[in-house]
Structure formats: structure tokens, C-alpha cells
Amino acid sequence: MFTDELGQGGKAPDGPDNSANHHRGTGESLIQLITPGGERVSHPQYDAWVRDVSDEQLASLYEDLVVIRRIDTEATALQRQGELGLWPPLLGQEASQIGSARALRDDDFVFSSYRESGVAYCRGVDLPNIIKVWRGNASAGWDPYTVNLATPQIIIGAHTLHATGYAMGIQNDGADSVAITYFGDGATSEGDVNEAMVFAASFQSPVVFFCQNNHWAISEPVRLQSHIRIADRAAGFGIPSIRVDGNDVLAVMAATREALERARHGGGPTFIEAVTYRMGPHTTADDPTRYRDANELEDWAAKDPIARVKGLLDRKGLLTDELEARVAAKADAVARELRAGCVNMPDPKPLDIFKHVYSTPNSWLDRQEDHYSRYLASFGDPAGAPSEEGAR
Amino acid sequence: MIKEFRLPDLGEGLTESEILSWKVAVGDTVALNQVIAEVETAKAVVELPSPFAGVITALHEQPGTVVEVGKPIVSFEVEGDDGEPAGGGPAPAEAAKREPNLVGYGAVLEATGRPVRRARTFASPAASPADEARPAPAAVPSESRPGPVVPAERPRSTPPVRKLAKDLGVELTAVPGSGAGGLITREDVQNFAGGGEHPAATPAMAGAEASGSAGTGTPGQRETRTPIKGVRKLTAAAMVSSAFTAPHATEFLTVDVTPTMELLARLKASRAFEGLKLTPLTLVAKALLIALRRQPSLNSRWDEGNQEIVQFNYVNLGIAAATPRGLTVPNIKDADRMSLTELSTALTALTETARAGKTSPAELSGGTISITNIGVFGIDAGTPILNPGEAAILAMGAMRKMPWEYQDEVVLRQVMTLSLSFDHRLVDGEQGSRFLADIGAILADPGMVLAMV
Numbered sequence: 001m002f003t004d005e006l007g008q009g010g011k012a013p014d015g016p017d018n019s020a021n022h023h024r025g026t027g028e029s030l031i032q033l034i035t036p037g038g039e040r041v042s043h044p045q046y047d048a049w050v051r052d053v054s055d056e057q058l059a060s061l062y063e064d065l066v067v068i069r070r071i072d073t074e075a076t077a078l079q080r081q082g083e084l085g086l087w088p089p090l091l092g093q094e095a096s097q098i099g100s101a102r103a104l105r106d107d108d109f110v111f112s113s114y115r116e117s118g119v120a121y122c123r124g125v126d127l128p129n130i131i132k133v134w135r136g137n138a139s140a141g142w143d144p145y146t147v148n149l150a151t152p153q154i155i156i157g158a159h160t161l162h163a164t165g166y167a168m169g170i171q172n173d174g175a176d177s178v179a180i181t182y183f184g185d186g187a188t189s190e191g192d193v194n195e196a197m198v199f200a201a202s203f204q205s206p207v208v209f210f211c212q213n214n215h216w217a218i219s220e221p222v223r224l225q226s227h228i229r230i231a232d233r234a235a236g237f238g239i240p241s242i243r244v245d246g247n248d249v250l251a252v253m254a255a256t257r258e259a260l261e262r263a264r265h266g267g268g269p270t271f272i273e274a275v276t277y278r279m280g281p282h283t284t285a286d287d288p289t290r291y292r293d294a295n296e297l298e299d300w301a302a303k304d305p306i307a308r309v310k311g312l313l314d315r316k317g318l319l320t321d322e323l324e325a326r327v328a329a330k331a332d333a334v335a336r337e338l339r340a341g342c343v344n345m346p347d348p349k350p351l352d353i354f355k356h357v358y359s360t361p362n363s364w365l366d367r368q369e370d371h372y373s374r375y376l377a378s379f380g381d382p383a384g385a386p387s388e389e390g391a392r
Numbered sequence: 393m394i395k396e397f398r399l400p401d402l403g404e405g406l407t408e409s410e411i412l413s414w415k416v417a418v419g420d421t422v423a424l425n426q427v428i429a430e431v432e433t434a435k436a437v438v439e440l441p442s443p444f445a446g447v448i449t450a451l452h453e454q455p456g457t458v459v460e461v462g463k464p465i466v467s468f469e470v471e472g473d474d475g476e477p478a479g480g481g482p483a484p485a486e487a488a489k490r491e492p493n494l495v496g497y498g499a500v501l502e503a504t505g506r507p508v509r510r511a512r513t514f515a516s517p518a519a520s521p522a523d524e525a526r527p528a529p530a531a532v533p534s535e536s537r538p539g540p541v542v543p544a545e546r547p548r549s550t551p552p553v554r555k556l557a558k559d560l561g562v563e564l565t566a567v568p569g570s571g572a573g574g575l576i577t578r579e580d581v582q583n584f585a586g587g588g589e590h591p592a593a594t595p596a597m598a599g600a601e602a603s604g605s606a607g608t609g610t611p612g613q614r615e616t617r618t619p620i621k622g623v624r625k626l627t628a629a630a631m632v633s634s635a636f637t638a639p640h641a642t643e644f645l646t647v648d649v650t651p652t653m654e655l656l657a658r659l660k661a662s663r664a665f666e667g668l669k670l671t672p673l674t675l676v677a678k679a680l681l682i683a684l685r686r687q688p689s690l691n692s693r694w695d696e697g698n699q700e701i702v703q704f705n706y707v708n709l710g711i712a713a714a715t716p717r718g719l720t721v722p723n724i725k726d727a728d729r730m731s732l733t734e735l736s737t738a739l740t741a742l743t744e745t746a747r748a749g750k751t752s753p754a755e756l757s758g759g760t761i762s763i764t765n766i767g768v769f770g771i772d773a774g775t776p777i778l779n780p781g782e783a784a785i786l787a788m789g790a791m792r793k794m795p796w797e798y799q800d801e802v803v804l805r806q807v808m809t810l811s812l813s814f815d816h817r818l819v820d821g822e823q824g825s826r827f828l829a830d831i832g833a834i835l836a837d838p839g840m841v842l843a844m845v
Binding site for chain 1 (some may be wrong): 425437438753
């Protein structure tokens with residue numbers, strides 16, 4: 001367990017002080033239920049939260065992890081093939097996303113950042129819609145209310161305010177659903193996130209702040225962002241926090257369930273720090289070898305989220321050929337569907353830009369649309385599609 | 393059926409990439425997403441996954457070629473009915489025609505250089521800030537002369553007209569505008585295009601095409617043409633930017649370094665340096681670091697953008713290295729805090745990494761002062777050009793046995809010439825001279841260090 005404790009690739013002389021005397025407000029250590037080697041270790045407090053997870057469900061979590069990794073690698077390939085403009089890989093963060101998203105109820109509402117494609121998959125977003133924005137075909141990929149997942153926020157941390165606001169709305173409605181918001185270690189330095197936590201604490205709103213500490217805010221290491229553990233920042237707001245092994249799908253699920261349960265019963269917000277690692281670049285336009293030590297990557301590769309679930313299944317005798325074949329087939333099918341949906345996606349029309357600005361008619365916008373269509377017509381193409389420069 | 397794969401924009405707004413290597417050959421059967429090539433963009437080296445499953449029928453570009461985004465690089469024979477319809481159907485076609493532009497963060501737009509500020513036309517003397525922002529359309533109408541009134545400005549027209557002109561291959565600068573204030577209208581362009589080939593239009597087009605194929609165009613034996621790219625291109629850009637922004641002054645000092653060479657021999661024999669590769673460069677570097685403490689202005693940077701002088705309180709010592717890929721200047725971080733043994737180890741590691749061509753970008757950036765050892769080529773002195781952003785560079789000349797005055801007699805001594813270039817904006821003659829004299833004093837008599845530290 002202690003090998004995961006630092007989460008810094010083991011060598012962080014000037015990293016945040018993780019010693020016990022610096023550590024207030026959160027549990028004694030990183031919560032872990034499956035070791036990197038695939039051994040199920042018991043935890044006095046958190047075992048209870050996943051006691052109901054059956055062998056079958058464990059296999060299903062394994063499938064989820066494999067599938068979203070496949071979505072990620074397929075999307076990365078599509079970017080390299082010119083089919084997507086950009087892609088922010090989630091490689092390494094699968095357990096954080098699956099463990100938390102699979103703990104949610106359908107009526108909970110998710111406010112995510114741009115890397116949570118795995119969460120989007122769990123919420124049931126159509127595969128091509130996950131990549132629509134990255135292909136540049138739309139400003140948003142889906143209707144938030146059909147899946148109770150807001151479209152991903154690009155602005156770092158801005159959506160945490162939306163989550164707190166939504167949670168305050170839940171309070172007004174007297175409902176027992178919960179808002180959960182996903183953001184990274186870097187976002188905790190943003191004003192928006194701090195404001196969101198102040199309001200959530202003051203109003204004791206049912207919101208879960210789910211921070212995936214993947215150790216890098218683009219090229220900025222987490223140790224420069226925070227001189228204490230990220231989870232300990234929550235104490236300053238009076239928000240209880242949990243520090244969990246983000247590469248352990250069961251531990252993440254247990255922590256998220258505890259936080260959700262607290263929120264549903266009037267216990268207010270919880271901050272979860274899922275300690276994980278971004279194994280890939282920040283986006284496909286980034287080269288992490290320019291700022292990151294290869295040894296660090298190796299250390300984290302040894303803590304792979306999928307390998308440990310696989311190891312656990314194996315120990316339990318559940319890793320049958322049949323299961324492996326089923327999971328592989330599912331991943332293949334998902335990748336195929338994603339690719340076909342991507343390359344066959346029709347290009348948007350120039351006037352589509354006016355479609356989703358207002359939900360109701362707006363004369364001011366209508367006038368602009370009229371001007372713009374006449375402008376397009378002046379290119380001499382009645383279809384109004386100067387697509388080479390206009391559309392992309 | 394045959395499918396082409398065109399080089400995509402691999403970053404955000406990149407215009408070109410270099411094919412480093414092919415991982416497949418013509419005739420190979422490849423699977424979807426199998427890595428087929430390694431390419432280097434301005435941002436990163438990335439692997440290209442195959443967009444199709446099929447057989448490679450052609451590799452259109454050789455390794456080492458810089459390819460424009462949108463150019464076909466490889467063709468596949470793909471089984472007709474694969475459920476994988478025209479992967480790049482309309483998209484690549486558009487990509488091919490796309491005007492390269494740079495968005496996002498980070499990369500240097502090498503293809504066109506820096507954005508050029510448009511020459512301002514004669515704005516009215518009392519131009520308000522608001523007027524300043526626009527390129528003065530209001531200033532012209534008083535003159536009823538057409539087009540050529542504003543030769544430095546792009547001829548004024550509307551986007552649809554510019555598009556039409558581009559489609560017709562018409563150079564707008566040659567078109568007289570009939571609209572208000574010389575505005576070029578659709579009719580102007582059409583009339584111009586219909587009125588026969590204007591000399592201005594064709595040469596431009598021909599020129600553009602010629603430059604596209606220049607690389608392969610000349611098979612002549614008396615000259616060889618090599619495309620300017622990679623390290624050579626970067627080196628050239630760095631040299632030009634350095635030579636034309638920092639006023640260089642160079643000073644020379646010839647020193648009897650026999651005592652230093654004797655010291656070197658003693659150190660090599662000592663247990664503390666056993667196994668280390670101690671060279672004259674190590675000692676020159678150490679001398680420079682010691683002298684630098686007394687003249688910190690040589691370890692600074694001119695920040696034009698912020699109108700500030702940045703004084704470094706650390707020394708990242710650059711060492712110019714000739715590598716298989718050309719000149720690079722990797723640097724040793726915090727060299728000023730290193731003991732002689734540490735410095736020696738760092739220098740050995742740096743040169744070995746550089747020779748192997750494995751220097752990382754981090755090692756190449758952030759240098760604060762540099763040394764170049766031209767002595768290894770048997771050269772005595774020269775005017776080194778500053779590594780961009782640095783205030784000084786020291787060239788070590790060759791070590792020669794020369795007749796030299798020693799204790800009032802002429803004897804053979806080991807003599808070396810030091811050449812120091814410095815940025816005269818940052819360093820006055822006094823500081824530069826004292827710095828060079830200090831280095832010389834240490835090398836002529838290493839004991840002088842006691843008087844300096």
C-alpha cells in the first residue's frame with residue numbers, strides 16, 4: 001500500500017509533504033482495496049461500500065475499463081489519421097472514471113471536464129457523439145438532459161460552479177439526487193473551484209467534487225501546484241475529503257458511494273481525490289517527453305488499473321477464456337462503431353451555427369442568419385457552402 | 393480499390409511534418425491502426441497508425457522529407473466492400489486545399505516566419521486610437537485615384553471577391569479597383585481574368601509551382617541541392633536571429649596555459665579523479681564559471697518584449713557540439729554549483745548524449761552562457777556567434793607549443809587563444825574585458841583562483 005502512497009513515481013524530494021504531521025482532515029492513508037498485484041486487501045471502513053459487488057459485476061467493471069481504454073486508443077488513432085482535430089487521452093485514468101461513474105444513479109447529474117470520455121460512455125452517450133466535438137462537427141456532442149451529463153467543459157474548473165448551482169437546485173426541489181463534478185489537480189488552483197466549494201459548504205449542497213489527480217496540469221507537476229495533498233485542501237472549506245487510489249476501481253467506487261450517500265441524506269458535499277496518473281500526453285498536440293521523466297511513467301505503468309482487476313479476476317478463477325473473448329469482442333465492436341460513426345459523420349452546414357444559440361426564436365439572431373446566408377450566397381454558390389475554408 | 397492517405401494535421405494547426413521512417417514497405421499487408429510510420433512535427437515525434445486494413449501499394453515520400461499537410465504519403469489496396477467507406481472521402485480533399493494556418497499554442501510557424509506587420513498607410517495626423525486599429529479605410533476616399541494609391545496595403549476587396557480571384561488564379565495586386573476608394577469588385581476580377589493573361593498573374597503561379605518541386609528539379613552534377621530543414625534550418629534561424637538582434641563584440645586573449653596543463657596532468661593522476669574524463673575543456677569551463685561570479689552581467693538575457701534585463705542567478709552552461717545531425721548546444725544545468733568532478737562527469741555525459749544524437753529538448757533549452765571548442769579542429773581564434781538569448785560565448789582555440797616569453801626567456805610553452813563574444817547591449821567593454829582577463833589569469837596560473845573566490 002505504501003508504494004502508492006507518494007504517487008510521485010517514488011522520488012519526490014521537493015514534492016508535497018505527505019508526512020503524517022502535515023496531514024489533517026482526511027483518512028490516514030490512501031484507500032486501496034485492490035493492490036497493483038491484483039490482491040484484494042480489506043479495509044475496515046470501505047469494504048462495506050462494495051460488499052455487494054458480485055463476481056459478475058467485477059467482470060463487468062473489467063469490461064468497462066477495457067472498453068474505455070479501447071475508445072481512447074481508437075480516438076487517438078483517429079486523430080493521427082486526420083479524422084479528429086484533437087483528442088485528450090484518458091489512458092491510465094480508467095479506474096477513476098469507471099469506479100465513480102458506475103456508482104451513480106441515472107438521476108444524478110454529472111458536470112465533467114474534457115477528459116471524462118469514460119464517464120460519458122457510462123452515462124450512455126452515443127459513441128460518435130463522444131468524439132463529435134473533437135472532429136469539429138458540432139459545438140456540443142449531446143443533449144445534457146437525455147443522459148444527465150452536461151457537455152464537457154473546456155475551461156478549467158468552470159463547471160464546478162455549475163455543479164454546485166445544480167446541487168442547490170436539487171435542495172430547492174427537495175430531491176435526493178446528487179451533482180458530481182470531475183476536474184483535475186490543476187483545477188484545484190482555480191478560483192472557480194474554490195468558489196464552488198465555498199458555496200457547496202455554506203449551503204451543504206449535495207455535490208461531490210471528484211478530483212482526478214493525474215499529477216500533471218499539462219506540463220506543470222502537481223507538487224508545484226500544491227504543497228499539501230490535494231485532498232487536504234478541502235478541509236479549509238469544511239468539506240470532508242477522501243484520498244483514494246485512483247487506479248483501483250473498487251476503492252474509487254467505494255469512496256464515491258460513500259460521498260453520494262452522504263449527499264443524498266443531507267450530509268452536504270464531499271471532496272474525493274483519486275490519485276491516478278495521466279499515462280499519455282495532455283492532448284494529441286502535446287509531447288510529454290519534453291517535461292516528464294520516463295522513469296515516472298514506468299513506475300505508474302506498474303500500477304495499471306486494468307492489470308490489477310485482471311489479476312484479481314485471475315486469483316478468483318474468474319478470468320476465463322470466455323470472459324476474455326467476450327470483453328475483447330465488446331471492445332472491438334465499440335471501436336468499430338466509433339470509427340464508422342466518425343468517418344461517416346456528415347459535415348455541418350455553415351448555417352448550423354445558428355441552430356443551438358437560443359431554444360426559442362430570436363429576431364436579432366434571425367437577422368444575423370439572414371445576413372450571413374446572403375453573404376454566403378455572394379460567393380456564387382447557391383448552396384451556400386464555401387466549405388474549403390468556411391466549414392472547417 | 394486504391395486508397396490514399398494524406399498527411400493529417402497532427403497537432404493543432406501544424407502545416408508540415410517530417411517523415412522520419414517507414415515501418416512498412418510496398419507489398420506489406422497492414423492491419424487497421426498498425427503503426428506505419430514515424431513522423432516528426434514541430435511539437436512531437438508521433439507514430440502514424442494505418443487508417444485502413446490492406447496492402448501497401450506505394451510510399452509517396454521518402455524518410456527525411458518534410459511533407460505539407462494534405463499531401464498523399466501512402467496508398468493502400470483496400471478490399472472493396474469493407475464496411476469502411478471512404479475513410480478520408482471528402483475530408484482529405486478539403487485538407488489538401490486547406491490554407492495552412494497556425495492555431496493553438498506552442499509551435500513556431502517556420503513556413504512563413506513571423507507575422508509581418510502591414511505597412512500603415514498615411515493615417516490622418518490626429519488619428520484617434522480607434523482609427524489606429526483599422527487599416528485606415530477612411531483616409532483614402534478623398535483621393536479618387538484607383539488601386540495603386542496604397543501600394544503597401546493588401547488591395548481592398550471582400551472575401552467572396554478574394555475567393556473568386558484565387559479560384560481564377562488572379563493576383564489581386566494587379567487588378568485595378570473600380571469601387572469606392574479603390575475597392576476591387578467581382579466585376580473587376582472577372583474583367584481582369586477575361587481580358588487575357590496579364591503578365592502579373594502567370595509568373596506568380598508558375599513561381600509557386602516551381603518552388604514546390606525545386607527539391608528534385610536539378611539533377612546537375614556541378615551543384616547539389618539539399619532542402620533546408622531540420623537542425624540546419626533551426627541553426628540558421630537561431631544564427632540569423634542572434635547575429636541581427638544582439639550587437640556582438642569579440643575580444644581575443646592568448647594565454648600561456650602550461651600551468652593549467654600541468655595541473656590537469658596532476659589531477660588525472662590523483663585518486664579523486666580516477667575514471668573521470670578530465671580534459672582542457674573541463675578546466676576552461678571551471679575557469680569560466682569562477683570568472684562569471686565576478687562579472688555576472690555576462691550571465692544575463694536581454695528581454696526585449698518586457699524591456700527588462702534578466703540576470704540569471706544560476707548558470708546553465710552550454711557546450712557547442714558537432715553531432716551527426718549538425719550543431720547543437722546542450723547545456724549543463726546549474727553548472728555553477730558543481731564541483732570539478734561533477735562538472736567533468738556532466739560534460740562527458742553531455743557530449744556522449746549529443747554524439748549519439750539523443751539530446752533531449754530540455755537539455756537544449758534554458759542555456760545562459762556557452763563555450764565552443766574550436767581548438768579541436770585546429771583553429772586558433774574566431775568570432776563565435778551568441779547562442780540566442782545568451783550574453784556571452786567563449787571559444788577555446790587550439791593548444792599549441794609556441795615560443796613564448798617565460799621568466800624573461802623565450803621558451804616553448806603551451807599557448808591557447810581565447811575568443812569571447814558578448815552582447816554589447818548587456819555587457820560593456822569593461823566587464824567583458826575583465827571577464828576574459830580573469831579566465832586568462834586562471835588558466836595562466838590556476839593558483840589565482842585563491843584571489844578570486
